[in-house]
Each structure stands twice: as C-alpha cells, then as structure tokens.
Amino acid sequence: xxxxxxxxxxxxxxxxxxxxxxxxxxxxxxxxxxxxxxxxxxxxxxxxxxxxxxxxxxxxxxxxxxxxxxxxxxxxxxxxxxxxxxxxxxxxxxxxxxxxxxxxxxxxxxxxxxxxxxxxxxxxxxxxxxxxxxxxxxxxxxxxxxxxxxxxxxxxxxxxxxxxxxxxxxxxxxxxxxxxxxxxxxxxxxxxxxxxxxxxxxxxxxxxxxxxxxxxxxxxxxxxxxxxxxxxxxxxxxxxxxxxxxxxxxxxxxxxxxxxxxxxxxxxxxxxxxxxxxxxxxxxxxxxxxxxxxxxxxxxxxxxxxxxxxxxxxxxxxxxxxxxxxxxxxxxxxxxxxxxxxxxxxxxxxxxxxxxxxxxxxxxxxxxxxxxxxxxxxxxxxxxxxxxxxxx
Numbered sequence: 001x002x003x004x005x006x007x008x009x010x011x012x013x014x015x016x017x018x019x020x021x022x023x024x025x026x027x028x029x030x031x032x033x034x035x036x037x038x039x040x041x042x043x044x045x046x047x048x049x050x051x052x053x054x055x056x057x058x059x060x061x062x063x064x065x066x067x068x069x070x071x072x073x074x075x076x077x078x079x080x081x082x083x084x085x086x087x088x089x090x091x092x093x094x095x096x097x098x099x100x101x102x103x104x105x106x107x108x109x110x111x112x113x114x115x116x117x118x119x120x121x122x123x124x125x126x127x128x129x130x131x132x133x134x135x136x137x138x139x140x141x142x143x144x145x146x147x148x149x150x151x152x153x154x155x156x157x158x159x160x161x162x163x164x165x166x167x168x169x170x171x172x173x174x175x176x177x178x179x180x181x182x183x184x185x186x187x188x189x190x191x192x193x194x195x196x197x198x199x200x201x202x203x204x205x206x207x208x209x210x211x212x213x214x215x216x217x218x219x220x221x222x223x224x225x226x227x228x229x230x231x232x233x234x235x236x237x238x239x240x241x242x243x244x245x246x247x248x249x250x251x252x253x254x255x256x257x258x259x260x261x262x263x264x265x266x267x268x269x270x271x272x273x274x275x276x277x278x279x280x281x282x283x284x285x286x287x288x289x290x291x292x293x294x295x296x297x298x299x300x301x302x303x304x305x306x307x308x309x310x311x312x313x314x315x316x317x318x319x320x321x322x323x324x325x326x327x328x329x330x331x332x333x334x335x336x337x338x339x340x341x342x343x344x345x346x347x348x349x350x351x352x353x354x355x356x357x358x359x360x361x362x363x364x365x366x367x368x369x370x371x372x373x374x375x376x377x378x379x380x381x382x383x384x385x386x387x388x389x390x391x392x
Contacts, residue, residue, distance in 0.1 A: 004168045004184035008128040009082060011181040015173055016085025019062070025093045028067045034123060034151040034210075035221040041210050044068075046149055046225055050075035053118035056141070058107055059125025063090030063100070070099035078117070082106050108133050111141030118142075121149040124221075127185045131166065131193075135200040144230040148202060153187050154209055155220035162189040162222075166196065191268055191348050193224055194358065202226040203237060203359045207272035237359045238366035238380040240319075241273045252325045254278045254291045255368045256309075258302075258334065262351030264369070265338055266358070267299065269346050275362035276369075277302075277346075281327075288327045296331065299346050300338040308333040313387035315367045328368035 019025075032044040047055070051074035057066045060079030069075040079102045081087040087104035094100060103110060107129065120142055126134060138148060155161050156171060163169065168184035175181070188196075194204045206225040212218070255278035258265040266274045279295040281288065289306040296302050312328040340347030352358060357378065361369070366380035371387075 005129060005133075008183045008185075011173055011183045012083040012128075013085050014181055015175070016083050016087075016089055018175065018178055019089060020085060025089060026062050026064045028064045028071070030068075030072075032065060032068060034149070034223050036124075036219075037210075037213050040213060041208065041221075041223060044073055046223075047119050047121060047147055050119055052076065054078070054115070056080060056117040056120040058120060058122035058138075059128070060090060060102065061086050061125075063094045063102060065123060066090075066100050066102075067094050067097050070097060075099065075119075077101075078103055078114075080105060080107055080110060108137035111137045114141065116141055116143045117146060119147045119149075121147075121151075123151045124153065126150050127152050127187060128183060129186075130168075131186055131188075131196050135196055135202070139201040139228055142228040144228055146228045148197075148226045148228060150193070150224045150226070152193065152222050152224065153185065153219075154190070154222040155218055156187065157217075157219055159218040160187075162187050162192070164189050164192060166192065189348070190222055190224070190272070191350070193222075194360070197224070197226050198359060201229050203229055204272075205239060205360070207360075209270070235377045235379050236357045236361065238361040238363050238378060239273065241269060241271050241362055251322055252327075253280045253364070254288055254295060254327045254329060255365055256292045256296055257312075257328065257330045257368065257372055258296075259330075260351055263353040264351065264357070265300070265349060266352050266361075266365070267338075267340075267346040267350075268348040269362065272360065273362040273365075274358050274360055275346060275365040278326075278364075288329065292329045292331065296334070299341060299344050300336075300349055301341055302334045302336045302338055304331050304334040311388050312368070312372055313385055315364070315371060315383045315385050317367070317381065317383040324364075326364045326368065328371055330372065 034041050055075045055077045057079045060066050060081045063079050066077040066079040070077050077100050079090055091102045168186050171183050171185040172180035190207050197204055204226045208223045210221045255276040268274055277296050277299050281291045288311055289309040292309045293304050293306055296304055310330045315326045317324055338349035363380050366378045367383045370376055370378050371385045
C-alpha cells in the first residue's frame with residue numbers, strides 16, 4: 001500500500017476509535033445523501049434499480065448508508081471498510097440487518113477474491129485511495145454495464161480547488177472536540193477524474209457540482225456517475241446536457257471546429273458535457289460567421305476573422321417540441337491560446353486527437369463533428385444536415 005494511503009489508514013483508525021469511545025453511531029438516513037448536506041442533490045435513484053442486486057459500498061464507515069439501501073431499496077449490500085475501528089462501528093450496530101454484510105479489507109485486494117458486483121458507490125471515500133490502484137480493481141470487480149457513483153471533494157474549506165495532476169495533497173478530518181487528523185487526498189479536477197475513469201474502462205455519464213448550501217462557505221462536492229464498459233471497443237457516446245428543453249430564443253446557434261496538430265478544441269460545460277466553442281446567434285441580424293467569431297472570443301479568448309470561417313451547413317432537430325437549428329463551421333486560422341474566460345459557462349479548453357475523442361460530447365457538438373467527418377465513431381440522436389454550397 002502506498003505511503004499516502006498508510007497515512008489515511010492510521011487517520012481513519014484513530015477517527016473510528018474516537019467515535020467508538022463516544023458510542024456515536026449516525027442514524028440510518030431516510031434517503032441516500034451524496035453530499036455532507038441533507039437534501040442536496042439526487043438520492044439512491046442514480047444507482048438505478050438495485051432491488052435484489054449486489055451493491056458495493058466502498059469505505060462504508062459506520063454502515064448507515066448500506067443499511068438504508070438494503071432496507072429502503074431491497075439491495076444486497078456489502079459494506080467494505082479498511083479501518084478496523086470503522087468496521088467495528090458498523091458491525092457492532094448493524095450486524096443483524098438483512099441484506100447487509102460488513103467486510104474489513106482493502107478494496108483492491110478484496111475485489112480480486114469476490115464475484116463481480118452489480119453496482120458500486122463511494123460517498124467521500126475514494127479520494128483517499130490512489131486512483132491508479134482503485135479504478136482498475138473496480139473495473140475488474142464490476143459487471144459490464146454496472147454503475148459506479150462517486151461523491152468526491154472538489155473545493156475544500158479553505159477555498160482550494162481541485163488539482164490538475166494525479167497527486168495527493170494534505171487535507172484534514174475535522175472533529176468537534178479533538179485535534180484534526182491529517183490525511184492525503186486525491187482532490188482532482190472533474191476532467192481529470194473523467195480521463196482516469198475513461199482510461200480504466202468506464203464511461204462518465206454525468207458530472208455535477210454541489211456547492212455548500214451556505215453562500216459564505218466555499219466547500220463544493222462533485223458527483224460523478226459512471227458506468228463500467230463492456231469488454232469490447234466502444235464507440236464514443238454523446239448525451240444531452242440536461243433533460244430540460246432549450247429556451248425558444250436560443251434555438252438558433254453555431255458551433256465551431258478548430259483543428260490543430262494536437263486535435264480538436266473542446267471545452268467542458270459547467271453541467272459536465274464536452275463541447276465545441278459556440279453558442280446562440282444574437283437576434284440583431286448577426287451573421288453566422290460573426291456569431292462564430294464573437295463566441296470564439298467570448299468563450300476561449302481566441303481571435304479570428306470572418307474570412308477564416310467556413311460554414312459547413314445546418315443541422316435541424318427537435319428537443320422537447322422546440323425546433324433547434326445549429327450551423328456548423330470550420331475555423332481555418334486564429335490567434336492566441338484557448339483559456340477559460342470569467343463568467344462563461346464553458347471552460348477547461350483542451351485539444352483532443354481525433355482518434356481519442358472523449359465520451360460525453362454535447363449532442364450539438366457531436367452532430368457537427370459527424371457532419372464534418374461522417375467516419376468519426378460518435379453516437380448521437382438523428383438530425384437532418386444540409387451542407388452549404390462551397391464559396392465561389
């Protein structure tokens with residue numbers, strides 16, 4: 001076990017000892033809470049139908065979440081906990097609960113000895129394990145198509161945001177009447193978690209950020225919904241940004257393809273999708289070329305000229321009864337380097353090789369890319385594409 005994880009093992013053993021001394025056991029919740037704050041975010045429904053299915057609770061602590069899933073949703077839950085004292089807390093209180101078993105073991109070692117699970121989740125715990133050790137073990141320990149739900153720290157009490165490198169940093173377990181316990185945590189940016197999950201055979205289906213309900217607090221929790229891919233090459237997926245229909249005034253938009261030696265430029269929307277630069281055409285008589293140039297500057301900081309914008313054609317589809325028209329464009333030249341812009345909903349711009357496109361593309365961006373190159377292996381809802389005639 002890495003030195004950083006040994007530090008965490010000691011910290012959680014001390015934490016469990018202190019809670020045992022207080023004889024404190026958290027109550028079984030009425031709903032599954034993915035954040036430290038009740039009622040924030042979704043509940044157990046993100047796991048799908050778990051009735052009668054084997055579910056792994058990673059870092060189960062006092063066992064109250066596992067008991068809730070068994071009693072309220074009929075799951076057969078294994079509460080896996082590395083800390084002996086945390087395991088003792090769960091076992092001494094809930095050992096007789098039907099549908100729940102508690103196991104004291106390391107997750108990577110345990111998953112080599114058991115049958116694959118139908119689902120797995122970790123509420124705030126997977127960040128204490130090196131992802132290069134935990135994620136391959138989870139892929140081996142889950143059935144193809146099984147959901148993996150991870151609740152992870154994004155921004156801490158001191159306002160420190162996530163890291164863009166796969167490396168741990170010191171975080172504290174805070175206790176009311178005792179000194180804080182230092183730990184090593186992998187507090188990683190959402191894009192980095194998605195890259196790691198993709199590397200180890202998962203598809204990220206949704207990624208949400210939940211800030212502390214108190215506006216004065218800086219803590220933000222991220223919730224990642226992923227799925228274990230089958231043992232075969234998979235096509236790149238796309239997904240809707242949300243279930244809500246787009247506003248009628250935003251039904252006409254543009255999307256721009258920028259191709260460099262490093263690949264295609266994509267950014268991450270705050271709702272988790274990856275997408276091309278672009279946006280709505282302003283209702284002021286703005287041309288499609290002008291809209292591409294403006295959106296490119298606003299979202300990425302890149303400067304282009306309308307003469308360097310080649311319009312590819314229109315894509316027409318329907319979303320919840322709203323007619324959506326998107327004009328794809330190819331930008332041949334620009335100045336500057338792409339960067340996240342303040343107040344914009346899309347950022348974290350990066351170049352992606354055409355043979356390594358990520359999952360979770362925004363539907364409109366996926367449609368534009370396949371209109372430009374029909375051989376790209378991208379799945380998306382059907383749309384009608386009409387190509388523009390070449391400029392004379």
